[in-house]
Amino acid sequence: MDAPLPAPEMLIRPWRTATLVASLVAAVELVLLLIAAVLLLAKPLSHAMQRHAQAAAFATPKKAAKIIPHAKQVVARPKLTRGKTKVWVLNGNGRSGAAASEAGRLQSAGYLVRGTANAKRTDYATTVVMYKAPYRGDALRLARVLGVKVVGPLDGLAPAALHGAQLVILLGAS
Numbered sequence: 001m002d003a004p005l006p007a008p009e010m011l012i013r014p015w016r017t018a019t020l021v022a023s024l025v026a027a028v029e030l031v032l033l034l035i036a037a038v039l040l041l042a043k044p045l046s047h048a049m050q051r052h053a054q055a056a057a058f059a060t061p062k063k064a065a066k067i068i069p070h071a072k073q074v075v076a077r078p079k080l081t082r083g084k085t086k087v088w089v090l091n092g093n094g095r096s097g098a099a100a101s102e103a104g105r106l107q108s109a110g111y112l113v114r115g116t117a118n119a120k121r122t123d124y125a126t127t128v129v130m131y132k133a134p135y136r137g138d139a140l141r142l143a144r145v146l147g148v149k150v151v152g153p154l155d156g157l158a159p160a161a162l163h164g165a166q167l168v169i170l171l172g173a174s
Contacts, residue, residue, distance in 0.1 A: 054125060054126070058126070058150055076136040076137035076140055077137045078137040078138045078140075078141045079134060079135060079137060079138060080135070080138055080166070082109065082110035082111050082141075083110055083111075083112065084112070085111050085112065085135075085138050085142070085166060085167060086111075086112045086113075086114045086164055086165040086166055086167070087106055087111050087112065087113055087114065087142065087165055087166075087167045087168070087169060088113075088114050088115055088116075088117075088162045088163060088165035088167070088168045088169075089102050089103045089106065089113060089115070089116045089117075089168075089169050089171070090116075090117055090118070090119040090168060090169070090170045090171065091116070091117070091118050091119060091122070091171050092118075092119035092121060092122060092123075092124035092170045092171050092172055093122065093124060093171050093172050093173045094122030094123070098171050099116035099117065099118070099171060100116055102116075102169065102171055103116050105146075106146075106169075109145055111142070114162070114163045114164055114165040115163055115165075119170055119171075124170060124171070124172035124173065125172050125173050125174065126149075126150055126172040126173070126174060127146075127148050127150070127169065127170065127171050127172045127174065128148070128150045128151070128152065128169070128170045128172065129142050129143045129146070129148050129150070129151045129152075129167060129168070129169050129170075130151075130152055130153065130154045130155060130157065130167070130168040130169075130170065131151070131152075131153060131154065131166065131167050131168075132153075132154060132159055132162070132166050132167075133153065135166040135167060136151075136153075138166060138167060139151050139167050142167055142169070146169070148169070154168065
């Protein structure tokens with residue numbers, strides 16, 4: 001005795017269901033693979049982008065790097081003596097006590113330290129000396145005393161946040 005054959009619509013439905021289930025499983029696997037790829041690649045890519053941005057920010061523009069012969073070089077001279085130069089020290093490297101240690105070093109060099117604080121971030125790679133507009137020469141002198149290579153105008157800090165200081169030293173990892 002032979003079993004009766006199923007109706008034609010019954011033969012088609014299992015294939016449709018199986019196809020939909022297989023497609024759904026493949027879509028879930030694809031999403032999981034994409035999430036895994038993002039998790040594996042996000043950190044190295046963000047670090048590479050951060051290094052590239054820092055290099056671009058601190059690079060000297062090519063036009064400014066050219067020295068024109070017989071042109072007068074404008075040298076920024078300090079406006080204040082060390083004893084009258086007020087410095088605000090920010091710890092941006094995450095090491096405990098780094099700002100207080102640097103403040104002591106500045107005081108022994110004759111500077112007035114207005115205070116110390118932690119920076120908003122603790123992952124700065126480079127130490128930076130920043131200055132209010134008319135105190136570029138004072139900032140260059142401070143950078144020379146401390147061996148800091150990066151000097152620039154106040155960036156991201158309001159002058160009111162300096163508590164009367166003319167210069168800010170933002171401590172980085174190096």
